[in-house]
Amino acid sequence: MAISSSFFPLVFLCCLFFIVTWSVAKTSPRPxxxxxxxxxxxxxxxxxxxxxxxxxxxxxxxxxxxxxxxxxxxxxxxxxxxxxxxxxxxxxxxxxxxxxxxxxxxxxxxxxxxxxxxxxxxxxxxxxxxxxxxxxxxxxxxxxxxxxxxxxxxxxxxxxxxxxxxxxxxxxxxxxxxxxxxxxxxxxxxxxxxxxxxxxxxxxxxxxxxxxxxxxxxPYTLHPNVNVSSSLSYTPLIINPYNYTIYGDAFPFYYIGVKSIKINNKRVSTFDESLLSINAHGYGGTAISTTDPYTVLETSIYLALVEAFVNAMPKNVERVPFVPPFGACFSSKNIASTSRGPDVPFIDLVLQSNNVWRIFGANSMVRVNNDVLCLGFVERSPLTLLPIVSVKIGGHQIEDNLLKFDLKNSKLGFSSSLLGRSTSCANFNFTYPA
Incomplete structure (x- = not known):
């Protein structure tokens, strides 16, 4: 049967319309x-x-x-x-x-x-x-x-x-x-x-x-043309189901499953690791926060982390008097600088997915003056309001890290420090189409 000469232009126009529509949908502006x-x-x-x-x-x-x-x-x-x-x-x-x-x-x-x-x-x-x-x-x-x-x-x-x-x-x-x-x-x-x-x-x-x-x-692209969403690790997001009247629902916080903490690949084992899980009363576990400037730790976890970190520091790095709110501070004289911040022992959060969230010096240390660096973790106050979280990962620890909260699939994507990829979270151009 002969095909009309108008058929092919019609097919071409339909295909072109589909491609353009798909392209527009794919590139539609996101808030x-x-x-x-x-x-x-x-x-x-x-x-x-x-x-x-x-x-x-x-x-x-x-x-x-x-x-x-x-x-x-x-x-x-x-x-x-x-x-x-x-x-x-x-x-x-x-x-x-x-x-x-x-x-x-x-x-x-x-x-x-x-x-x-x-x-x-x-x-x-x-x-x-x-x-x-x-x-x-x-x-x-x-x-x-x-x-x-x-x-x-x-x-x-x-x-x-x-x-x-x-x-x-x-x-x-x-x-x-x-x-x-x-x-x-x-x-x-x-x-x-x-x-x-x-x-x-x-x-x-x-x-x-x-x-x-x-x-x-x-995708999310940061200068210089780095697709920072292409190499994320993932771990499940956990819901704390315990209901407190002030929220009228389960806690709105984002919890992740941390199984253990390591410093320079050595497990920190001098605290009760069951604190890392949410108990029957809704206490414990690990949540992520932007309203706490530094990671807040339950007292026994905090003391264990500080002790292990101090022991892992090179012997030629002098410990100096602490500067509140931090409990462990060091002379910066013998601490070298790297692309990921001060060259200090790295801290690993070993996750439920068996992936590791590695915290390098830029996110673990806080420079309080030209001569002193402090470990940027703080002890939880006994007056903490509900919910009582054992590890609340604070702002300093997530800066220049990409965190993707996928509520559809209940998982968190994380990059660890972007500084090692020659970019940072300050490198998004707000005036140019992404």
């Missing part, structure tokens, strides 16, 4: 956050735009935070704000069963009659929390094409002066929660933009150059 380390507080700070007309809002990044909250007590004016009502489908989807039944003043974003509510929690330091009404409003954040993307109704909680608590970085009026909840930034962005629930954290160690949070899948 991102530009993250800067505050020099005074060591908090990781980002900025979003909210409301109508748009207002810039600075927020402290909280990896384990259940939602985004802002201080509404100083006034919040917007022509596009909405208040989901108690029992509505929105409240049910947001897992916000609490209800504000009566306001004792004129209804406002801080109190709207019969709207659903959650909890705004400031997780910095001693923490502060308040019963917080849920509001929906326009949210605009940066994107990989440099143009920005908008969510017309993004749900957030209204905190107040108590939750701001005078301990947030200068100009910050709330927190951006990235935790394992339906109201977190990753959850709402993935729901609106229809991508898999994944996000990637890359914090800069510099206070003058920014790191980045990518929402959605990779």
């Amino acid at each position: 991102i956050l530009q993250v800067t380390k505050d020099a005074k507080t060591l908090q990781y700070v980002t900025q979003v735009s909210q409301r109508t007309p748009l207002v810039h809002v600075k927020l402290t990044l909280d990896l384990g935070g259940q939602l985004m909250w802002v201080n509404c007590e100083r006034g919040l004016t917007s022509s596009s704000i909405s208040y989901p009502m108690c029992g509505s489908p929105q409240c049910q989807l947001l897992n916000a069963p609490s209800c504000l039944s009566q306001c004792f003043h004129i209804p406002s974003p801080l109190c709207t009659n019969k709207s659903c509510a959650s909890t705004a929690i400031n997780t910095i330091g001693s923490s502060a929390a308040t019963y917080a009404p849920i509001n929906g409003d326009v949210l605009k954040i940066q994107s990989t094409d440099g143009k920005g993307v908008t969510v017309p109704r993004f749900y957030f909680a209204c905190g107040n002066d108590m939750t701001t608590n005078n301990n947030l970085a200068s100009g910050v009026t709330g927190m951006a929660g990235l935790g394992r909840t339906v109201m977190s930034l990753p959850a709402q962005l993935s729901s609106y933009f229809k991508f898999d629930r994944k996000f990637t954290l890359c914090l800069s160690s510099s206070t003058t150059s920014s790191g980045v949070v990518f929402f959605g899948d990779g």
Whole structure:
């Protein structure tokens, strides 16, 4: 049978349409956050735009935070704000069963009659929390094409002066929660933009150059054209199922399974390794935090780590008086520098997957002055609020490491230090399409 002469052009056009559509879908802009380390507080700070007309809002990044909250007590004016009502489908989807039944003043974003509510929690330091009404409003954040993307109704909680608590970085009026909840930034962005629930954290160690949070899948390219997502190791993400009323759900923190700790390939064995697992009361385990500047360890783990690290240091490195909050400090005179920081014993977290998260000198040591380097791990306070975590991996230990939180497959991808690959988390170009 003869084929019409118009058939082949038609097939060509269909194929071209498919290729272009696939290419556009593949390269569609992804939401991102530009993250800067505050020099005074060591908090990781980002900025979003909210409301109508748009207002810039600075927020402290909280990896384990259940939602985004802002201080509404100083006034919040917007022509596009909405208040989901108690029992509505929105409240049910947001897992916000609490209800504000009566306001004792004129209804406002801080109190709207019969709207659903959650909890705004400031997780910095001693923490502060308040019963917080849920509001929906326009949210605009940066994107990989440099143009920005908008969510017309993004749900957030209204905190107040108590939750701001005078301990947030200068100009910050709330927190951006990235935790394992339906109201977190990753959850709402993935729901609106229809991508898999994944996000990637890359914090800069510099206070003058920014790191980045990518929402959605990779690849992630840093200068000089390094695809940092191509060689990640993976380990399962673990859920702490224990329920505390303040969260109304399982803990939103990201836990990983650490089986043991080694220093220079020698196991640290002078503590009870069962502390590395979550017990029946929800205590213990290993979580990752952006609101703790340094890794926080349960006392027996901390003492064992410090002792093993001191013993592993070369004999020509002098130990000097400690500088709070650190318990082990050294003269930097005989410590050489490498591409991955000070040349000191490396620390391995041996994971449930049998992969190893190796911590090199740039992430294990803190320079307190020109002559002194300290081991950048601290002892957990006896006054620690719930949940009580045995190992909380802090900001300093994850700087210039790529961490991919894959909620769809419940796993964490990690790179260890990017410095050995001649790049860092400060090398993302926010003005050029990724």
